[in-house]
Amino acid sequence: MSIGKDEKPIYARVNHPVFWVSVIACLVVYGPMMIFQNAAKDPVNKAMHFITYSTDWLWEFVVFGCLIFLAWLAFGRYGNVKLGGPDDKPEFSTFTWISMMFCGGSGAGLVYWALIEPISYLQAPPFWLQPFSPQAAQFSLAYGIFHWGFSAWATFAVPAVAFAYMYYVRKKPYLYPSYACRGVIGKTADGWVGKLIDAIVIVGMVGGMATSLGFVIPMLSKISADYFGIADNMQFKLVVCVLFSCIYTWSCYHGLKGGIAKLADMNMYLTFIILGFVLIVGPTTFMFSLFSDNIGVLLQNFMRMSFYTDPITKSGFPQDWTVFYWAWWLAWAIYVGLFAARISKGRTIRSLIMNMIFSATAGCMLFYLIFGSYQVDAIMNHGAKLAEILKDQGGPAVISWFLNSLPLHQVVIPFFIFVMAISQATGVDAASFTMANMACFEVKDGVEPPKWIRLFWAGMLFFATVALLLVGGMQVVQLSSVLTAVPVLFLLIILAISTVKWLREDFGFAQPMTTDKYDNESVDTVEAISQASK
Numbered sequence: 001m002s003i004g005k006d007e008k009p010i011y012a013r014v015n016h017p018v019f020w021v022s023v024i025a026c027l028v029v030y031g032p033m034m035i036f037q038n039a040a041k042d043p044v045n046k047a048m049h050f051i052t053y054s055t056d057w058l059w060e061f062v063v064f065g066c067l068i069f070l071a072w073l074a075f076g077r078y079g080n081v082k083l084g085g086p087d088d089k090p091e092f093s094t095f096t097w098i099s100m101m102f103c104g105g106s107g108a109g110l111v112y113w114a115l116i117e118p119i120s121y122l123q124a125p126p127f128w129l130q131p132f133s134p135q136a137a138q139f140s141l142a143y144g145i146f147h148w149g150f151s152a153w154a155t156f157a158v159p160a161v162a163f164a165y166m167y168y169v170r171k172k173p174y175l176y177p178s179y180a181c182r183g184v185i186g187k188t189a190d191g192w193v194g195k196l197i198d199a200i201v202i203v204g205m206v207g208g209m210a211t212s213l214g215f216v217i218p219m220l221s222k223i224s225a226d227y228f229g230i231a232d233n234m235q236f237k238l239v240v241c242v243l244f245s246c247i248y249t250w251s252c253y254h255g256l257k258g259g260i261a262k263l264a265d266m267n268m269y270l271t272f273i274i275l276g277f278v279l280i281v282g283p284t285t286f287m288f289s290l291f292s293d294n295i296g297v298l299l300q301n302f303m304r305m306s307f308y309t310d311p312i313t314k315s316g317f318p319q320d321w322t323v324f325y326w327a328w329w330l331a332w333a334i335y336v337g338l339f340a341a342r343i344s345k346g347r348t349i350r351s352l353i354m355n356m357i358f359s360a361t362a363g364c365m366l367f368y369l370i371f372g373s374y375q376v377d378a379i380m381n382h383g384a385k386l387a388e389i390l391k392d393q394g395g396p397a398v399i400s401w402f403l404n405s406l407p408l409h410q411v412v413i414p415f416f417i418f419v420m421a422i423s424q425a426t427g428v429d430a431a432s433f434t435m436a437n438m439a440c441f442e443v444k445d446g447v448e449p450p451k452w453i454r455l456f457w458a459g460m461l462f463f464a465t466v467a468l469l470l471v472g473g474m475q476v477v478q479l480s481s482v483l484t485a486v487p488v489l490f491l492l493i494i495l496a497i498s499t500v501k502w503l504r505e506d507f508g509f510a511q512p513m514t515t516d517k518y519d520n521e522s523v524d525t526v527e528a529i530s531q532a533s534k
Helices: 016-035 041-054 056-075 094-105 109-123 142-148 150-169 182-190 192-228 234-253 255-281 284-306 317-342 349-380 386-393 395-404 409-438 451-471 474-507 526-533
Strands: none
Touching: 016 192, 016 451, 041 056, 041 317, 056 150, 056 284, 056 317, 056 349, 056 474, 094 255, 094 317, 094 349, 094 409, 109 142, 109 192, 109 349, 109 386, 109 395, 109 409, 142 150, 142 284, 142 317, 142 349, 150 317, 150 349, 150 474, 182 192, 182 474, 192 234, 192 317, 192 395, 192 409, 192 451, 192 474, 234 409, 234 451, 255 284, 255 349, 255 409, 284 349, 317 409, 317 474, 349 386, 349 395, 386 395, 395 409, 409 451
């Protein structure tokens, strides 16, 4: 069912138990942060240390397992299964599809870390290397690309395949995680266990997106304050947060095609402009040379980096970086998976996986190639004291230095602020839209969640972000992701098992050639589908 240009949109019914449990849980988690700001810091730091050091191996095994599972799925007998009926066409052009997926899964946080991570890896490198040594420089981009590359997007692709298969092949209009777990937990998904799963995932999504905004809002605030010559205090940060919220609330109000798709296209074009500008005015030859060297180091050390825990010397490097990143991605995984599934009608399982793993990774590589190499050149070849700025003034001050070092910075800075706001707004819109889908009952093709609930979740993201900003500190922001991602570790495994079970029930062990038999919406149960395939 599609909505014509002059037709009134059709809205889904709200699933009140899931909605209200999620709301209460978010208030319980983030409300105390706003009330007991100073008292929250010490328990937060202790909890972060305990979780990352005691479960580091678990995060790494699950994330690497996602890569193995997706390789088997994409290149195996089920890779050519179409996500939809035989006559279903993709809703979006390939460019818009990739743009929405990339922006929804990265946002302005990618820009922040592409400028910050290389500095951190130079001054505190992995594998016991000497700080600011040539050997440390060989990992300065490699680790950033590793954290934003294949493994990260693999955690998104596992739920994306599960939800897309359920929605477009099995014709089940239930865009919430509990239903996708039916292959393992059966009818339990219809009761309170299923509602609890959905509520936990929504809280995790709020935590994951608030974590991203916890980095991005201070960055936009610092750059804007320096540009206008005013103090970057908490009041100004809140003003920036409110203005930014207006942008993503507008887009969220206009829905998937009217707001999010347009923002994604605009963001990609504007991003290419600023990347191209820095590539031209920066040390272009050095950028490509360093990037090539780091790609070689990444490929050579990929397995080592994937399972690095450093249990003897306890440097904390894998816990502070890799474990945090894997937790952050898992906090986003269900949201990005649901969103990617919603926009992937008419694609095959193989094309969905390949684009999420390789196209999105290539986009992330561009930022490290250009922004990351620029920072390494400034430190290693020109003696810039960026490590001292990072230590004394924080990440936003480093990004402000970067922008002011560029030619025509008076023009570049406001353009950069605008692009970053649009970039992050696209991700927040996608998250609000996805959470609204999860808090509704049936969201059939062409049906959207009510506007008020989309606006509500946009407001909840604002509330959670303000809570993190008031408490302050990197540990608080990181813990927000880690805590809310723990349940998703096990949920990802359940989704993978459900997907395999469905595929084998529907196609057995034969090479599937078509999905015609699923173009019948009267097939309501797994048993009926299995019987039809026989």
